[in-house]
Amino acid sequence: MKPEELMTMMEKARADTFEHELRVCTESGCMSLQSDVLQKALSDEVKRRGISDKVCVKGVGCMGLCCNGPLVKADKAMYQFVKPEHAPAIVEALATQPIKELLCDTQQPFFTRQKLVVREHFGIVDPENLMDCIAHGAYQALLKTVTTMTPPQVIQEISDSGLRGRGGAGFPTGLKWATVSKAGGTTKYVICNGDEGDPGAFMDRSVMEGDPHRVLEGMAIAAYAVGAENGVIYVRAEYPLAVKRLTKAINLARRHELIGHNIFGTKFSFNVELRLGAGAFVCGEETALIASVEGKRGVPRPRPPYPANYGLFGYPTLINNVETYANIAPIINKGAAWFAQIGTEKSKGTKIFALTGKIKNTGLIEVPMGIALRDIIYDIAGGIPDGKAFKAVQTGGPSGGCIPADLLDITVDYESLAKAGSIMGSGGMIVMDETSNMADVARFFMEFCMTESCGKCIPCRVGTYEMHELLDRICEKRGTPEDLQLLKDLCDMVKQTSLCGLGQSAPNPVLSTLRYFEQEYQNLIAEAQAARGQTTHADTSEHIELEVLP
Amino acid sequence: MTTTTTATTTRPTVATVWLDGCSGCHMSLMDLDERLITLAGLVDILHSPVVDPKEFPQSVDVTLVEGAVSSEEDLHKANVIRAHSKFVIALGDCAVTGNVPAMRNYWDRSDLFDRAYVENAQEPPTAEERKVILPLTVVPPLRPLATPLHEVIKVDLYLPGCPPPADAIWFVLTEFLAGRVPNAMSVSRFGK
Amino acid sequence: MSAVTSTTQSITLTIDDKAISCRSGETILQVARENNIDIPTLCYLEGLTVWGGCRLCMVEIAASPKLHAACATECTEGMTVRTTSPRLKQYRKMIVEMLFAERNHVCSVCVSNGHCELQNMATKLEIDHVRFPYRFPHLAVDNSHDYMRLDHNRCILCLRCVRVCGEIEGAHTKDVKGRGVLSAIIHDLDEPWGDSQTCTGCGKCVNVCPTGALTHRGTAVGEMTKKTEFLPYLTLMREVKL
Numbered sequence: 001m002k003p004e005e006l007m008t009m010m011e012k013a014r015a016d017t018f019e020h021e022l023r024v025c026t027e028s029g030c031m032s033l034q035s036d037v038l039q040k041a042l043s044d045e046v047k048r049r050g051i052s053d054k055v056c057v058k059g060v061g062c063m064g065l066c067c068n069g070p071l072v073k074a075d076k077a078m079y080q081f082v083k084p085e086h087a088p089a090i091v092e093a094l095a096t097q098p099i100k101e102l103l104c105d106t107q108q109p110f111f112t113r114q115k116l117v118v119r120e121h122f123g124i125v126d127p128e129n130l131m132d133c134i135a136h137g138a139y140q141a142l143l144k145t146v147t148t149m150t151p152p153q154v155i156q157e158i159s160d161s162g163l164r165g166r167g168g169a170g171f172p173t174g175l176k177w178a179t180v181s182k183a184g185g186t187t188k189y190v191i192c193n194g195d196e197g198d199p200g201a202f203m204d205r206s207v208m209e210g211d212p213h214r215v216l217e218g219m220a221i222a223a224y225a226v227g228a229e230n231g232v233i234y235v236r237a238e239y240p241l242a243v244k245r246l247t248k249a250i251n252l253a254r255r256h257e258l259i260g261h262n263i264f265g266t267k268f269s270f271n272v273e274l275r276l277g278a279g280a281f282v283c284g285e286e287t288a289l290i291a292s293v294e295g296k297r298g299v300p301r302p303r304p305p306y307p308a309n310y311g312l313f314g315y316p317t318l319i320n321n322v323e324t325y326a327n328i329a330p331i332i333n334k335g336a337a338w339f340a341q342i343g344t345e346k347s348k349g350t351k352i353f354a355l356t357g358k359i360k361n362t363g364l365i366e367v368p369m370g371i372a373l374r375d376i377i378y379d380i381a382g383g384i385p386d387g388k389a390f391k392a393v394q395t396g397g398p399s400g401g402c403i404p405a406d407l408l409d410i411t412v413d414y415e416s417l418a419k420a421g422s423i424m425g426s427g428g429m430i431v432m433d434e435t436s437n438m439a440d441v442a443r444f445f446m447e448f449c450m451t452e453s454c455g456k457c458i459p460c461r462v463g464t465y466e467m468h469e470l471l472d473r474i475c476e477k478r479g480t481p482e483d484l485q486l487l488k489d490l491c492d493m494v495k496q497t498s499l500c501g502l503g504q505s506a507p508n509p510v511l512s513t514l515r516y517f518e519q520e521y522q523n524l525i526a527e528a529q530a531a532r533g534q535t536t537h538a539d540t541s542e543h544i545e546l547e548v549l550p
Numbered sequence: 551m552t553t554t555t556t557a558t559t560t561r562p563t564v565a566t567v568w569l570d571g572c573s574g575c576h577m578s579l580m581d582l583d584e585r586l587i588t589l590a591g592l593v594d595i596l597h598s599p600v601v602d603p604k605e606f607p608q609s610v611d612v613t614l615v616e617g618a619v620s621s622e623e624d625l626h627k628a629n630v631i632r633a634h635s636k637f638v639i640a641l642g643d644c645a646v647t648g649n650v651p652a653m654r655n656y657w658d659r660s661d662l663f664d665r666a667y668v669e670n671a672q673e674p675p676t677a678e679e680r681k682v683i684l685p686l687t688v689v690p691p692l693r694p695l696a697t698p699l700h701e702v703i704k705v706d707l708y709l710p711g712c713p714p715p716a717d718a719i720w721f722v723l724t725e726f727l728a729g730r731v732p733n734a735m736s737v738s739r740f741g742k
Numbered sequence: 743m744s745a746v747t748s749t750t751q752s753i754t755l756t757i758d759d760k761a762i763s764c765r766s767g768e769t770i771l772q773v774a775r776e777n778n779i780d781i782p783t784l785c786y787l788e789g790l791t792v793w794g795g796c797r798l799c800m801v802e803i804a805a806s807p808k809l810h811a812a813c814a815t816e817c818t819e820g821m822t823v824r825t826t827s828p829r830l831k832q833y834r835k836m837i838v839e840m841l842f843a844e845r846n847h848v849c850s851v852c853v854s855n856g857h858c859e860l861q862n863m864a865t866k867l868e869i870d871h872v873r874f875p876y877r878f879p880h881l882a883v884d885n886s887h888d889y890m891r892l893d894h895n896r897c898i899l900c901l902r903c904v905r906v907c908g909e910i911e912g913a914h915t916k917d918v919k920g921r922g923v924l925s926a927i928i929h930d931l932d933e934p935w936g937d938s939q940t941c942t943g944c945g946k947c948v949n950v951c952p953t954g955a956l957t958h959r960g961t962a963v964g965e966m967t968k969k970t971e972f973l974p975y976l977t978l979m980r981e982v983k984l
Contacts, residue, residue: 280921297918302794302814455899455918455925457795462840465923466874473875486873493836496809496829497797643850646871653848655878695878700871708870712850739865740842741849741856 001257003143003264006134009256013135018056020094022046023073023123026059027209028202028241029363034084035059035070041087042072055094058129061122061210064114066363068104073123080104109379110361115342115368117350118326122210127245130213130252138213139258141332145221146266149332154225155181158328160336162348167193167284167321168399168425169501170347170414176318179308180226183316188228191312191319192219193289194235194242197281198397199448201428203352204322206364208235208242211326212249216272218325220259221332223270226318231272234289238279246274281398281452285500286319288454299456300500321426323352343369347413351424355381357431358388367412374408377431388433392516396425398445398452399505401512402438421512423505438517439524443471445509453502460503463494467510474521477528484521488514562727565597565610566641567631569624570651570696571617574713575642576600579614581716592727606630612726614641614709614719618651619697623690632703639722640699643712643740651696659692707731711738718742755821770812770823771799781825782834782863784841784952785900786813789973790909793901798834798863801825809833835867843874844923845881846895847953853966854954860898861953877923884929886936889959890948892927897955899925903947910976915941927955946972 068080077098159174292298311317360382401422491507643649718737725732804822
């Protein structure tokens with residue numbers, strides 16, 4: 001495709017407008033509530049009335065408020081809890097007043113306090129329709145990059161934006177790109193890490209399902225910047241819809257020569273292929289992911305050498321997370337300075353969070369970095385239902401930690417969360433109310449780590465088992481003070497000696513709950529002691545020193 | 551719980567106990583040979599399988615425990631030992647690690663009973679007979695797992711070995727009598 | 743002769759207060775052992791690729807907040823390494839204790855009793871008991887091969903056998919199935935060893951196995967001894983050919 005062709009396509013697609021638009025969320029959340037059936041019902045209704053030229057029915061990406069799904073946008077009105085049988089009334093209402101009973105308030109803080117950068121086209125474009133995406137500016141950033149910028153300029157722009165990796169660790173993206181760019185050799189790879197596996201996290205799934213072209217575009221720009229010609233998107237097979245949408249996006253982009261040889265008539269070529277993960281959490285770790293793509297057992301290896309120098313098949317490889325790539329196009333389009341003014345001094349831009357647990361509004365949100373945790377939970381998420389009290393919020397998945405009520409005023413950025421004993425992670429937020437026992441929460445996450453440990457290194461393989469066993473004893477009121485001490489010692493050892501990030505962070509849920517809620521552990525142990533009577537380890541006999549002997 | 555030392559003696563008191571083990575550790579103790587006589591001059595052995603009292607004494611300075619904790623009776627004994635002893639030594643691999651008695655832990659107890667009392671019987675017992683044959687009532691019931699001693703009571707010193715050599719036992723006892731905490735790993739190891 | 747590239751440089755570093763010089767590209771473990779400084783390992787074996795799984799060789803490097811696996815960390819100029827400290831000792835002890843708790847290592851009835859690297863490690867690290875709850879898993883013994891045996895009860899998943907089979911013998915009969923504590927060594931596509939079409943019966947796996955997991959059949963308690971001296975030799979001969 002030539003640069004002019006993209007502009008022509010965009011103008012043509014923009015000219016194709018309808019009087020009314022009915023946009024149905026067709027991501028996994030709403031699809032599980034039959035939004036696909038709903039979409040068909042709406043199309044049928046429009047056809048039946050013979051107004052197909054006036055009303056466009058399309059599937060769009062997630063609109064965020066998943067708990068009220070399926071969501072439908074009918075021109076300016078948003079409907080919630082929509083069922084297929086509502087279709088005739090919705091189409092009818094297009095010409096008159098919106099249906100009051102189904103209306104969802106778009107002026108509530110859940111919508112107004114968000115800042116959409118990655119998700120700017122969610123709920124607007126049809127992810128399976130390339131024309132629609134192009135009408136909303138897809139591939140403009142790639143065009144700008146390959147026709148007007150040099151690779152060092154691109155890297156500089158990304159560095160200036162202050163973007164940091166959205167996969168969890170928050171490594172500066174520009175620095176990572178520069179490292180791969182400086183690595184020798186002509187063969188290089190870019191990899192998109194879509195192996196999202198934290199319990200309660202579905203940000204990347206949503207991005208891949210809701211705007212796959214934006215991910216492709218970000219990867220292509222990254223490939224141009226670091227000098228790679230091949231890209232791999234690694235997605236877990238448990239995301240069939242994301243796989244379908246990405247496959248379609250790749251095929252469409254290829255057909256229209258938006259990826260492939262000599263993109264926009266330049267010397268830059270870029271090919272992408274999709275690889276499916278067989279469902280191992282550890283394959284989200286970069287070296288394990290690479291091993292998996294290479295067809296080997298997905299286990300991590302010691303670093304250095306880092307993938308930037310020695311990655312896929314031994315070639316320099318850039319690995320970024322889905323959300324990181326999805327941030328690239330807006331940065332190129334609107335400039336690093338625009339991006340850098342969002343967020344805090346060290347954490348720029350926005351972050352998508354998946355809100356789950358004991359809150360009124362569960363779903364996906366995108367907020368500027370630096371927002372207070374309290375604002376997310378009480379404003380955006382609507383607080384705790386059923387009049388219960390907030391207890392803790394778990395961020396960062398099994399590698400993260402629990403943040404208690406008295407720390408709710410901290411801001412959401414990489415540094416503050418780390419200081420509170422948790423991490424930003426990939427963006428899962430699980431809210432717990434007073435009914436949750438924190439030792440039990442720690443046990444849940446430890447069970448996850450135990451079953452997902454690859455088994456390569458002993459501290460993680462056996463350590464997670466033993467920590468789980470000790471937590472089990474404590475939770476089942478069989479624990480002793482010695483068990484708690486042993487648990488603490490184990491946490492320290494596993495954190496310090498494990499091979500990869502999964503093991504090193506596996507103790508975090510225990511450590512953070514111990515930090516803020518140790519009394520709950522103590523109570524369980526005291527109950528165990530009481531139930532057992534006096535015949536326990538510690539209190540059976542005073543420890544008498546050896547001096548009694550001659 | 552505080553303990554009162556028996557008034558009649560000022561010599562250190564020692565007890566040895568045999569839980570779920572093969573008695574090999576006690577054999578090793580017997581292998582002290584003539585040193586047993588020296589030992590008898592240094593301490594009072596209040597309780598032991600080779601002394602044959604029925605009750606565990608009220609207060610003992612040092613108790614050596616052979617064997618894993620396998621049955622409910624073992625558990626009871628272990629608790630009594632802990633309550634009445636100032637210093638408890640896990641003697642040998644069964645007490646330290648579970649060792650051979652713990653090899654039954656890989657199976658369910660019911661499977662074990664079937665194997666021992668039903669499958670290997672010359673004539674397969676009837677359902678009625680099974681109720682009587684299986685060791686569920688008269689003998690102390692087996693615990694779900696045979697465990698090392700320290701899983702149920704606090705242990706002060708571990709002397710591994712299968713069995714711990716007589717020299718190791720002698721070393722540990724004499725170090726004790728000299729008022730030192732012996733390093734058992736300098737004289738024995740797992741499986742020795 | 744191993745190829746000495748032009749980029750090889752001489753490096754000086756300090757290990758346990760001892761000033762040492764070595765060539766660039768050498769790992770801390772290699773250099774420490776050349777200088778008679780003992781760093782415990784179980785998965786490392788000279789002649790096989792570095793695995794980095796046992797984590798016993800973790801050392802402290804000055805100015806680094808993290809611990810580093812000596813087997814997988816190359817020496818750098820001016821590096822100051824400490825191979826032992828109360829903290830490292832404690833970690834190493836816990837790691838070996840966890841191995842004993844993970845599977846059924848009953849030393850007293852093991853063919854490798856007295857010649858076992860795991861048992862020796864426990865003695866060296868002065869492990870007199872295991873603080874962790876034992877797992878007591880129900881594991882099989884693969885007795886299907888004519889003259890070798892795999893006893894999963896005694897396997898520590900160091901994967902020396904998998905590596906020697908793939909890297910030295912070139913058969914890649916052995917690999918791993920499952921994950922976490924449920925991982926297990928398999929032959930081909932998880933078939934009985936005796937049925938394996940790819941196993942050459944060379945027996946290298948038995949010799950590199952640190953415990954009684956891989957043994958010759960017909961050995962009784964304490965009778966199984968192993969030799970690993972052939973490995974550096976085979977690796978060297980292979981380099982000469984190249």
